[in-house]
Amino acid sequence: MKLDPVTLRLFVAVMEESAIARAAAREHIAPSAASRRLAELEAQLQVELFTRSNRGSQPTAAAYALLHMARSVLNELDGIATQIKDYGRDHGSGLRGHVRVVANISVITQFLPAQLQRFLAQHPQVDVRLQERVSTDIARAVADNEADIGLLNHGSYGEKIQLRPYRRDRLAVVVPHGHALVRRRSVRLAELVQYDWVGMHAGSALNHLVTRAAADQGLQPRLRMKVTGYDALCLMVASGLGIGILPEGSARLYLGTLPLHCIALQEPWAERELMLCVRATETLSPVTQLLAEHLCQPAAD
Incomplete structure (x- = not known):
């Protein structure tokens, strides 16, 4: 055969x-x-x-x-082609290979760019292929061998993947300059429901988290619109179309360029744990193992 x-x-x-x-x-x-x-x-x-x-x-x-099985075989074939091509280009000695990474928007906007820059500076012959997806799709992609490493929100995703601690982040509220809350240093969820909101799309982990927390408190946010990215959310908030909730690290990317103010969200669920996942039943390739270890290193002070 x-x-x-x-x-x-x-x-x-x-x-x-x-x-x-x-x-x-x-x-x-x-x-x-x-x-x-x-x-x-x-x-x-x-x-x-x-x-x-x-x-x-x-x-x-x-x-x-x-x-x-077909995805696994084709991935191995692609890896062979990439590594041999590198030898043909006479790059000299060093780690070679490719790693397929899928990550959610929170990881990509807060942590991943600097981490990948450092890793690829040390290993320039490694090919890292990155895609953005929501956490549930990330877990499925890793389990089905569409990706080698996933970076996602903590949760229960089944026995086909193995989770490792990655980073923690904290949610914050962004409001436009001149808003009634602009002088506040922190705010509770119950104080926000009187204002219009700009929220993330229904499939996102952030939308699910905020919607569930509001339901648990018997609150009904005035959701004016939903968007698919933090850039769109911040642009809409800056235009006065509502307030928004997003990770503090992501919000700070826009504070210098948009008329926004960032306020701490004082809720127990506002601090989130982000995880790295790999397939549970397979031995990682050397290059995948090295990248996974690099990503899971504690953040520098």
Whole structure:
């Protein structure tokens, strides 16, 4: 039995796109050729990967099992290509490889840029590929071998991933200059519900945390709009469209350029624990292990 990478990439694309036509276009293969390759793959493996009906094709349990294995194999092949290419460029000795990292917006805006800069300065031949996602998607990406390292909010994400302490952050309130709260050094959640809010989108961990905390206190915030990033949130608040809650470290990035004031949020849940996660059942590659250890080092004073 010989499984070629082209067919495996096509199979992964079909699973991710949920349509043979879109997957074929993504992999630059004719739809008829893609269908033929999938049929040949099923014949080689002697297992049905898709149940076909007049409503389309649905992945079987075997398809989901193969998806995890195919991603692992393709990732290893990509790693080989990257490392050998580095030798061909005569970069000399040193650590080589690539690491796929997924992180939430809180980590990316507060901690990750400086950490990655230091790591890549020490290991210039390592290729770090970074994507931003919400915490639940991060856990799933690591568990399904779409990523090697995840950085996310603390939570329960199942037994397929292993969590390590990463950093702690604290939530704060941002208000525009001239707001009634601007002279306050701290504020409670109950004091904020009389004002319009600019909130994060419904799928974000921050939205879930604030919504749950408000419900626990019997409060109903006046949510005027939802946005998908801290930059948009701060721009809307600076324009006087409401107040916002976001990590203090992220808020401080905008204080010098936007007419904003940052106020401490005095709630027990305002201090959050951020975690690093890897797959629980696999030995990490040397370069992934090194990056994970670097990220988990205590913050410098």
